[in-house]
Amino acid sequence: MVPPLGLRVPPVDLGDGTALLTDQYELTMLQAALRSGTAGRRAVFEVFARNLPAGRRYGVVAGTGRLLDAIEAFRFGSAELDFLTSTGIVDEPTARWLEKYRFTGDVWGYAEGDCYFPDSPILTVEGTFGEAVLLETLALSILNHDCAIASAASRMVQAAQDRPIIEMGSRRTHERAAVAAARAAYIAGFTTTSNLEAGRLYGVPTAGTSAHSFTLLHDGERHAFQAQLSSLGEGTTLLVDTYDVERAVTTAVELAGPSLGAVRIDSGDLGLMARRVRDQLDSLGAHGTRIVVTGDLDEYGIAALTAAPVDGYGVGTSLVTGSGAPTASLVYKLVARADGPDRDAPMRPVAKRSTGKPSRGGRKTAVRRIDGHGVAYAETISTGEPAAGRRDRPLHVPLVQDGDIVGREPLHAVRERHTRSVAELPATAVQLSKGDPAIPTEFTDGGPRS
Amino acid sequence: MVPPLGLRVPPVDLGDGTALLTDQYELTMLQAALRSGTAGRRAVFEVFARNLPAGRRYGVVAGTGRLLDAIEAFRFGSAELDFLTSTGIVDEPTARWLEKYRFTGDVWGYAEGDCYFPDSPILTVEGTFGEAVLLETLALSILNHDCAIASAASRMVQAAQDRPIIEMGSRRTHERAAVAAARAAYIAGFTTTSNLEAGRLYGVPTAGTSAHSFTLLHDGERHAFQAQLSSLGEGTTLLVDTYDVERAVTTAVELAGPSLGAVRIDSGDLGLMARRVRDQLDSLGAHGTRIVVTGDLDEYGIAALTAAPVDGYGVGTSLVTGSGAPTASLVYKLVARADGPDRDAPMRPVAKRSTGKPSRGGRKTAVRRIDGHGVAYAETISTGEPAAGRRDRPLHVPLVQDGDIVGREPLHAVRERHTRSVAELPATAVQLSKGDPAIPTEFTDGGPRS
Known part of the structure; x- marks a missing residue:
């Protein structure tokens, strides 16, 4: 049924036209990978911040709910495709691929409202390279903005x-x-x-x-x-x-x-x-x-x-x-990819090796380690099996499974989680003075912890 | 004709649903003014920055074209009115007023791409209080963001x-x-x-x-x-x-x-x-x-x-x-209003008198004063007749007249204007070091200048 003209739905922030909120190079990479036969390789991208803003004790994950709406609306309609082909940004085979595009992979992430620390893998996007690389700009825009605001807001609330x-x-x-x-x-x-x-x-x-x-x-x-x-x-x-x-x-x-x-x-x-x-x-x-x-x-x-x-x-x-700190400095990095085009081809950790901005390859999980008094004492990131001890809190929750959004939550639940997450940190977390992150980030290659 | 469903127009940044991109107090003020009989008084609001970001030599007007689109789309449809009445933010008489709302006043402003300085009246909105006060938040959001970005960008281009x-x-x-x-x-x-x-x-x-x-x-x-x-x-x-x-x-x-x-x-x-x-x-x-x-x-x-x-x-x-400097610190201030409800009632300059944030009452015009070598040497702001000398450049252009958008321009024209506007400033304007604004702001009460 055609809605009456006066009725404007959906609201724009629910994601109308999100597909072009994207850097051009995501599409030129897609096109080149389609040609070279690598676009279908399984890939794992992770979102993390190398550092918190100078002196901050913790960051706050926010924007997840908006991102899920935006992923759902990430489709290439005629307006988007006309622009991309008439400008020559993509060729016809790529346009035909985009026309059918719908993200069919998995997304895991820190639950919205939770705290994060340097290197916390706050979002993990798994799919083919082609489908996952396209989400880079949009995911970073939403998370970089919303995390920056929530992180500042949380300090004000504590104050x-x-x-x-x-x-x-x-x-x-x-x-x-x-x-x-x-x-x-x-x-x-x-x-x-x-x-x-x-x-x-x-x-x-x-x-x-x-x-x-x-x-x-x-x-x-x-x-x-x-x-x-x-x-x-x-x-x-x-x-x-x-x-x-x-x-x-x-x-x-x-x-x-x-x-x-x-x-x-x-x-x-x-x-x-x-x-x-x-x-x-x-x-x-x-x-x-x-x-x-x-x-x-x-x-x-x-x-x-x-x-x-x-x-x-x-x-x-x-x-x-x-x-x-108007942006959270989060990055979206390829950390693993398959050796070949098959869905079950072995995955290989990858990382850039040049100077200045090192990254760690391999898909990661994370737990917040909690002591006998219920106080967090470390962020433990593992490239092997999750290293959760009895009291530790695993940090990843499923957000998208096989392309279906599964991680939507009411906003009040997110707000309550944030209160709990800050309360769990050591008391130094809520000091306004500049200092180190409230808990250290540790890396392990997995294995059991007590 | 009903457009086919696949065709999504207008693009969201052309202003779909801009009426609620507004602070609640604009609407509570409107409602109170409707009740007290003052909503129909003629009013003049001005947008200006008390200062440039510390050490900057000039600011750049940007966002005007986006603002004109947003003003045109500033209408209260059923989605907006349902929200406002069901939450009790406005009463029924106010909702009926909003339903018919369309800005019918005049807007003047610095042409987009031009440079500005402390106190430059970069936008002047004239209408009834009710219709003009509603545009405060939207006008400031757009101009504060876009001017901040353009002002930083211009320095990078010079560098x-x-x-x-x-x-x-x-x-x-x-x-x-x-x-x-x-x-x-x-x-x-x-x-x-x-x-x-x-x-x-x-x-x-x-x-x-x-x-x-x-x-x-x-x-x-x-x-x-x-x-x-x-x-x-x-x-x-x-x-x-x-x-x-x-x-x-x-x-x-x-x-x-x-x-x-x-x-x-x-x-x-x-x-x-x-x-x-x-x-x-x-x-x-x-x-x-x-x-x-x-x-x-x-x-x-x-x-x-x-x-x-x-x-x-x-x-x-x-x-x-x-x-x-992620925001331009522009404010939207009532500078004059009529003594009574008639369209030709005498206008009275008004200004806040408390400490800390003084403003100057009265509707203002501005010229950029240019010397014999074609170099700007002052920003002259006048509450009387425009004080333009022979070589001086009046800075206000009409943007909206009787509610009709008249100020739209192609983006390349705006870009070219910016190049000319910077070239007209003294050479100190493009120094990156911190310093005073490139030209001083002067106030006069009008009268001819040679």
């Missing part, structure tokens, strides 16, 4: 302790990246987002009330506050720093009464202002009115306000830019 | 002098941001991109040949090179640093002959390697074979290779992350 954080960085990043950033921040423990599309598409709780422009629109702050209270109720958050904070707080409580939900301070010395406003609110009997602070906060700014009477934070720029 | 640069950062940023980044880099003078969707959607020339995985897939480098040459011809670029560079270059020329297009080096000391490879190629008679270098390059890395025999650069991470 905020139990105080809620609103994600409000949409305006400081690409309009679609903003939606993914809101999702990643929620996974890492942010409470809400300002981004409406993240609410619609992923069910992230949304928040927001007013900006300075609303106050400036009206004939005086009193009129603006009246208008907002009349529309949103006395539980709303009034922005009190357009003109004079003290006068604004007086007006706010006068109009809303002591059950005013919250006031927001967006400028000045936030700690000092919060203390003054808390005293003023208390003196006016508005003991339950919360104080929300916003304005160029990052994890350090949040931590500096620990002793201030702040009830919630809003974080924008530093969240969507990964607080100094 | 590369006349050598071509390939944009290849898609894997290190959000999958849709990658498409916009490729477009912004092209505006700033990059030659090609690896991103196929940027090719399809915007006509940016694309490039790409092979990765290390292609070499590792084959039974030896020789077989891999043969496969690539057989598919892409001897004009292709062979990647020579998978195992041993010297041996790879020997093999490459042996197989392709002296008309081999190029070799690519992706690791090691790029300057040293380039010199060695150049000598080797020349000794093999491959005088025309070019050398392309890639691997964590930024504007400084490019400049450091000026004296090396390099024929082209590939830049990834540093481009898509804005080389240290």
Whole structure:
């Protein structure tokens, strides 16, 4: 049935047209491999980061759910094929291969929300070379962005302790990246987002009330506050720093009464202002009115306000830019491939041997090693049999099997996993100071561990 | 006519579903203003950056073309309205207003590709408060991202002098941001991109040949090179640093002959390697074979290779992350609004008065002041009549008039404008060292200038 014209489905972030979100060389490699007869060789690619951003204690896996949607939508339709053939990027035999393309292999990975460390094999893609190489750019784009945001967000959540954080960085990043950033921040423990599309598409709780422009629109702050209270109720958050904070707080409580939900301070010395406003609110009997602070906060700014009477934070720029590390530096490397075209041809570990960027060949598994107190003490990566001891936690879960997506999860489950994963790390993990990864990465060639 | 199901139009980056790429508070402000009777007041919002990223000499306007597409697609259909009403974010009267929403105002702005400086009013949105406030988040998302990328890209292009640069950062940023980044880099003078969707959607020339995985897939480098040459011809670029560079270059020329297009080096000391490879190629008679270098390059890395025999650069991470400045810090501020609801009610300049983030009220125009040698010497911003002298260049062009998009331009025109705009700046503009903006920003209240 043809849907009515007014109805636009599916939502774009569920993967409409993902096949060209790809570097050209994936397709030229495919074409050359089709010609040389090697495109059908079984291949194993792994996604990992050689290092965490300088001084960070852990990384956070995020983007997996988005990647699964994007893999499902990775098809070459007439728009894609017309472009590729009319520009001469691929020849006709390759176009015919692409027309039938659907990923039929397997994907394993760290569960979304889990923590990762240097060299953690957070995604393993197995299939023919041709089908697996095509996913390189898309997988890296999604994971590099979302892991970077979630990793920064998690530190902010730790710094905020139990105080809620609103994600409000949409305006400081690409309009679609903003939606993914809101999702990643929620996974890492942010409470809400300002981004409406993240609410619609992923069910992230949304928040927001007013900006300075609303106050400036009206004939005086009193009129603006009246208008907002009349529309949103006395539980709303009034922005009190357009003109004079003290006068604004007086007006706010006068109009809303002591059950005013919250006031927001967006400028000045936030700690000092919060203390003054808390005293003023208390003196006016508005003991339950919360104080929300916003304005160029990052994890350090949040931590500096620990002793201030702040009830919630809003974080924008530093969240969507990964607080100094806007990309997770994940790479997608061929680590093993078959010697010949048969499905059961023996697999050979492979690795680049030139200077500068060494990699380890061979398909890997990983466990997080856990001591008798339930605390993680090592990330053990093995090229042989998984080396899981009794208490150790195997880290790979199935995501795609024979081309079928099997790893979808509700976002709240991912968010809860992240909380557990951080809680399992040694206490040093949540220090904001620069340091080594919270646990060391060890390599073994397998064998049992107790 | 209902399009056939296989045909997916419009492409998502042309703006499908942009209305929810918006902060919730734009809608709660709208609702409160509808109730208080202020939503229909005429309003002027301006987009500007209080500062350039530390030490930068100029910024580059980019994203305008994408913004115009996004404004045109900014409509509330049933999916958007269902979400907004079922979650209680807006009430029924507001939903009915949104259902009919279409921006009917005017937008002026700096032409895309032009340079900007602190406080340059790069976009001016005039309409009712209700219709103009809704565009805040989307306008900032697009401009903050694209200006950040183009501003970094322009420095790299200057550093590369006349050598071509390939944009290849898609894997290190959000999958849709990658498409916009490729477009912004092209505006700033990059030659090609690896991103196929940027090719399809915007006509940016694309490039790409092979990765290390292609070499590792084959039974030896020789077989891999043969496969690539057989598919892409001897004009292709062979990647020579998978195992041993010297041996790879020997093999490459042996197989392709002296008309081999190029070799690519992706690791090691790029300057040293380039010199060695150049000598080797020349000794093999491959005088025309070019050398392309890639691997964590930024504007400084490019400049450091000026004296090396390099024929082209590939830049990834540093481009898509804005080389240290991943967002342009542009803000969208109400600077004037009517005193009452009538279309001809007098306009009043407005500005926030609290500490920390001062703004200047009033609708502004701007000219670039040009001396007798054709060199820019000031950015003059005026709240009165435009203060253009004989040689000065007015900076605002019409983009939207009465809701109709009038500012669309072909991308090559934007790219050419950028070249002219940089050439007009004093020579200090293209220094990579940290310094003040290339020209000062001056404010006047108007009046004629000679």
